[in-house]
Amino acid sequence: MYQKIGETIKVAGVYKNHTFHPFKFLWHDRSLKIDQITLISDVKDGTVKKRFYSVIVGQEVYRLLFNRETESWLLDELWVD
């Protein structure tokens, strides 16, 4: 199941083909390097555009959420077996 986290994170990445690709994020002073982005989804909360990035770090699967209006990042959920 996915465990709700909902904590602010810092993200570093690059723009490639007009799309931002995160490559690592900082959570609780831990720098986590993203091995793979498995799915990107654009969703709307009212008129606020948000983008989900599902990413793999080692064996872990994280759902990162980027608020395109406030330009802030959230670690939304984490997969736990």
Added chain:
Amino acid sequence: MPEIDWNRKILLVDINSYFATLLQQENPHLRGKPIGIVKDVGRTCIIAASKEAKQLGIATGSNAHQGKLKAPNLILLPAQFDRYLDATKRLKKVFSQISPKTYIYSLDEAFIDVTDCQKYLYHNIEELALTIQNSIKKELGEWVTCNIGIGPNYLTAKLASNIAPKGNSLTITPDNLDGILAEAPFSEVCGVGMRLESKLKRLGITNPYQIRFYSGSELENYFGPFWSKELLKIAYGEETHHFDLLEIPHIQMKSVGRSITGYHLYDDEREIKAIIYNLISEVIHKVRKMGLAGRQVSIFLNGQDQFWSNHTTIKHLINHEQEMFEMIYHQLYRKWHRSFKIIKFAVRLSLLEKIGQNSLLLDWQKQEKVHQALDKVNDKYGLFTLRTGALLNQPIIRPEVTGFLGDRLYQLSNNT
């Protein structure tokens, strides 16, 4: 004799086990495992299953408890409708690059008509199918596979996609059409429901080809004037009325409805009232967003193996939730003496039209001003940010998309 235009080339792309596949694409821990998708945490109806779950006999519509009995390692996960809808929008862009004649048939299916562009762009349709499969993988991920059916019309393309092995394509040609029609069960033929299938079975007809042995008048005696003609078309692989309708451009939705199956049987009037208001709010929000208003309201309630429904048609157009609620709740529901507990609720606003001149009545104008303010806030911050007091302290039923995408005109429009 029936005729098929074999120069036409229609492709039907059907993503395999869409909801579950996207979850498996997202999360490698779920790949190769039986997964059941439920609407939300705590729900028990499996609305979609992974191919691994299907192999274990867990079909869409199964009960989660029964599913667990069949596969104790079944993983139940809540649906993420907005992410599925986004994936469909991404696929729409991919398909539109192949041909301008693209029709999103459901959340996970799309027709692509390449008749006009095949001569110049796509000499080999099977190669095109392979290109589409690769483009989908590139857009959504390696784990996402699809079936592609190719035929001279929508009916045969859909049939080919249904019977093709998972992740493959199948082309219907003049040479294999009769063989396919003689082998395909009716469950794979779009438009033939379970009741019609069992009626056909009673006559000993188990595949479309066998219909050819009956005359038009014999079929009419059994199935009536409409279905006798439709069945004959199916027997020869001709386009049916259902698919002919796809060619007609739909400018606007004719009705907007919303239904919900509750967590339990509802008997408390306060809860029932709130659920009805909640559903009406969503209907009105959608209708107003499309600049429409309707003249007919309907309600359908179901529970304890009983149902009740009613509707009313009025002369003026409605696009205010208070007015729709007044008609549905006070004028229809409250006049009925409820005889059962309710599990399923549905409301609908039909006979939709574009709003012409606004009413001159002061009460109406007052309501409209309130609604405009409500729309402004809810458009910006999300539906139900600002809501009626009737919904306070009640769990909010939020909008969701359905697999068959009945509201595709709304969901795929640019302003949603």
